[in-house]
Amino acid sequence: MADQAIQIGELSRRTGCNIETIRYYERIGLMPAPPRRGRYRSYGGDDVGRLGFVRRARELGFTLDEVRALLALAAGGQASCAEVRDLAASHLQDVRARIADLKRMERVLAGSVRACEAGQDPGCPLIHALYAA
């Protein structure tokens, strides 16, 4: 039932993935080249599933290479759960590092904005802070 053939526009609508992006994923081999009905790409239920997978993985911040790896592992059955976990754990570390970076920025920015608002500095506190480390 999920296998009626759909065109790229419908696939885009169902997955929330941009048409140009779908074609891009095909070009880089992340999505398989589908059969054609005439000149038009013809997708089935599997494609909706796979592209949804890709989208959700991207929303979790995985890179396209990581998504590729996840797709391969997903095809590999349950033996690969440990590998999936390792990939996710290492990505989680990345995410946490980025959060830490951003929080550092946030602290400094918030402090500077407050100082600007206080306005008792002769010049601008943020400009001042940027000029001398």
Add this chain to the structure above:
Amino acid sequence: MADQAIQIGELSRRTGCNIETIRYYERIGLMPAPPRRGRYRSYGGDDVGRLGFVRRARELGFTLDEVRALLALAAGGQASCAEVRDLAASHLQDVRARIADLKRMERVLAGSVRACEAGQDPGCPLIHALYAA
């Protein structure tokens, strides 16, 4: 005193900014084209200051366009403090939004990794979560 002429390598060492990046900044007009001593770029103390400013602003996550604006405002004297504050405040909002995004990812990833570790799912919980939204 800060005005002895230095070469690009020394400027790079003093600011922690990659040589290629310095030339890139010159190309896009973020740093002025310095005079040459022979064929080599010859920098002075002002350049060390300006490039340091750029670096620190970048470390706070400002885009190059924002840095350009900040540099212009910095040259404009103290009247511009309110504009600087607005720029910083709006950037701060961006940073906070990105933190929120990353925290969402973190929560989901951490949950999945835990579920993988628990290992009572027949398949892999993360793969499972990615396949069906």
Add this chain to the structure above:
DNA sequence: CTTGAGTCTGTAGTCGCTACAGATGGCATC
């Protein structure tokens, strides 16, 4: 005189899309 380090220009690659231009395809309407 040679060697090595530093610098030069110019171009192309990275990531993950996004935005065209210009050509077809297929369906509904007049």
Add this chain to the structure above:
DNA sequence: GATGCCATCTGTAGCGACTACAGACTCAAG
């Protein structure tokens, strides 16, 4: 059957912020 219009097609170039070469040169020391 001509017209309009949307969807789709291919191919290429652009974004931001660098980074990585290749291949030429400059300069000081040994």
